[in-house]
Amino acid sequence: MGKRAATCCKKVTAKKEYRSQPMAVPATLSTLVVLPFVAALLIAAFGGAQRWVHSGLAAAGSAIGLALILSVAGPVIGGDILSVSAPWVPAIGLDFSLMIDPLGLMFAGLIFGIGLLVVIFGHFYLADGEATGRFFASLMLFQGAMVGIVISGNILLLLTFWELTSLSSFLLIGFWRHRADARQGARMALAITGGGGLVLIAGMLMLGIVAGSFDLMTILQSGDIVRASPLYPVILILILIGCFTKSAQFPFHFWLPHAMAAPTPVSAYLHSATMVKAGVFLLARLWPVLAGTELYTGIVTSVGLFTMLFGAWAALFRHDLKGILAYSTISQLGLLVMLLGFSIEMAAVAAVLHILNHAAFKAALFMTAGIVDHETGTRDIRRLGGLAKAMPVTALIATIAAGAMAGIPPLGGFISKEMMLYETLEISLFGLPWLVPVVATVAAALSAGYSLRYAWQLFFGRPRDPEPQAKAHDPAAGMWISPAFLAVLAVLLGLAPMLIAAPLVTAVSSAVIGRAVPEVELALWHGVNTALVMSIIAVAAGVLMLWRHGTLLRLYEGVRHLDAKHLFERGLGMMDAAVRKAIMLVHRPSLQRMLFATFAVVALVMAEGAWIGGGSLTGTREGLPASPVAIFAWLLLIAATIAVLLNERQRFRVLIYISVIGLIITLGFIHLSAPDLALTQIAVEVVTILLLLLALNLLPKTPPVLSRPSRRWRDGMLAILGGLGIGGASWAMLTRDPGQTISSFHLANSYSGGGGKNVVNVILVDFRAFDTMGEIIVLGIAGLAIYALLDTTSRGTAGERLRTWQEDMPHSPESHPVMFVMATRILLPLVLAAGLFIFLRGHNEPGGGFVAALVVAIAFMVQYLASGFDWTDSRRRIGEHFLIAAGVLLAIATGLGSLLFGANFLTSAFGYFTLPLVGELELATALLFDLGVFAVVFGAVMQTLAQLSHISQRAARAHAARSRASSAENGA
């Protein structure tokens, strides 16, 4: 058997270079990463479907992924490194580069394999009526992020996926949103692992700069350069913080026990093979670059060692089943980190083997904890006991898995634990050769103690509480099949390690170390040696601890322990307060002050430019003659503006004057030959007035004076100065020749490049379509924000104010005059036709999606106005949210469509067609894009209208109810 491992290693050295790859490789690798995300999208798309659809999609995704991994397993273990690379953002060295070597292969296999088992388990675990769509979609999102980490070939790409795991685990841990502990646990996990991720980014960027490339392969080969660099200590510590936060190493361990608020399938997935192993994976991945120095060995070994001891000690005294498993996970992760910290090759081999073992037994244990919780209704080990009779299958599985965790032969855990103990003899920490072996043995004893306690107190002995006992029974096979499979694996890892693990472990270890490892001999029996003695001592001490557990527990509970959660929350609170203070220093919540600062800075910059540039204000361009009509219109504008100023507190009157200003501006646009702007201005004006009137109904019609006269004078002066400044700048601009501008390019290329004669529209939907896309997304977000902000007004102080709102104007008795209703119904098709006309014609003549949307919105708003909200709303088929989302998606899809034809994003195509009766017709893809614009604008406007009128109606109902009540009182 040893021979086989050796030949395997030779192959590795021989084929280190990239080989020419078959065509299928890039597709396989990309599929591996994309697959889970596609599954997540599909599950989310069928969110309302039956549970089996969700779990089926998730299971199919995981199974295909696993099959793909198995299909490449042979060549990869044989020594091939499969890779694919495409430039993504070449300017910063970010390639979409995937690479699969034995290390990545093992982790990807675990991620898909355990993922499949967890999906099966989760299907049976979740209760009816739970949001299974959200659950499995988040799970697949997380799976994709994990796979991305382990097969990234570029460290920037790896960082992207790393952040994604933090985010998706946040969703998973906080899955039960209604529970405060789930929300807090999710927040804590995100703060710690996400914060660590930020530190990691800094470390990885420095690593990439020192190594001269962000390509993982290049970095792995420049270990000597990195270790010799003066930046090495900084890089090392930053990267270690990233790994330690993710892998829950002391002092960042405390998020993991709180993450137990997640559903058990999530815990089984995150804390056996995936999330927390990401830190271990990165340590292993960067082992050839970072390991080997005294600093590395000192930090990593001592942190791992302490975490192993501390976690095992804490686990011994938890009462929650998942709490025991959480602290045991911390301890086992400490063990792995410690082994990688030794910087000895054989220790790395032991770590690789233990990763496999831990994934198998820990996932099985979490699932059995879930089964016990599911079938008895409690996870408190003090209330359980003697369950072996009621649930023999579960008991068997859990006992085997716990035995593996305790390191009892002939199970897999025994081999890796013995290897670990053997390697501790090689290491001398802080100049003390006995320190590591002794502490490791104590930790091994503790872990034997908690593992045996988990099995013994749960399934054997006398039942302690009759109530959970009465319900207990083995679950259906669907629920125990996953942990049973893992338990069998744990047994096989012990009985036949050379057969099922050795080739993989050898190949993976070679990948970790960066060169071929010596023969790996995996066996239960190595003859009597120190490691065996240590192992026996550990198990014996573990049994002793179980026997004397009550005494130990009293001892433990006698000591006051620091509450990490409390400390964390206090630290967070302090940071919050400090940040708030810092923000208040630079960002007072006063609109006036912020505007003042903004304008003052702009004015200073411009004044400086004018001062240095010199020259006269008036340029050399010749003016145009002003017609008498224009002069009178100008006077009208000034008069209306002054009227607004003088009537500032008569809000309704101000609105009327503003209408005049809008009207004059429309005339101005027409006078200056800008029909597009004129159309838009007319529509915008009407919509604005309607929305402002809706809001004004609930606001004071004549607000009181709040600021002091001195302040009003100051603000007045500022306003005059600002007006003069802008006026002066316009004057300076308008009296000069513009010279060569972009508009001449637009004019020249509008028809030939964009297929439209209306330059304004072609700019919007073609030349600068990317801008427009950004703008409609912003508009959509604004629409949703209006919804979010106004929807909360039914609660809290705002809700209270609305409920006590008094109507402050006398009312006419007639709410929906018939004449008005009839007129508007006739108007509707006419305005819609005009809207359609404006929309279709937009590409060549004034118009387009934006104006058309406003016109159509006005047509519908008038119906709301005339016939009332209820009448109109009950005839509405399509929701505003849908319109906004569909519009944005349509615009993006149109843009992406051009990629299919090999053109750049958002390139438009157009052609001319002749239809009978209609005549020549131009169809451009830009029209589809414009339709997206239309939908978003229309949706956002109607959204605002609906929300504002909702509030008014709530207030009016409350007012009516109160006046009815008071009149009833008066009548009595």
Added chain:
Amino acid sequence: MIGYTVIFGLACLTLALLLNLWRLLRGPEVADRIVALDTMVINAIAVIVLIGIADANDIYFEAALLLAMVGFVGTVAYCKFILRGDIVE
């Protein structure tokens, strides 16, 4: 000939707009102001059409059409506000 007509028309409309402005500023009732605004919109439509005739350009007529079609909505909304407070009930 058409040139003089347009000039005469524009002069009349300018005068009308100024008178509208007077009513708009003086009031005295809110209803007076709203009617003044509405008349102003109608006069503006006429101004747009006249500008179109003067420039011999029919593109402006659409602005006039749109203003005619939706310009009254503002007036209606102001009235509804005065009568009922909430314009969408």
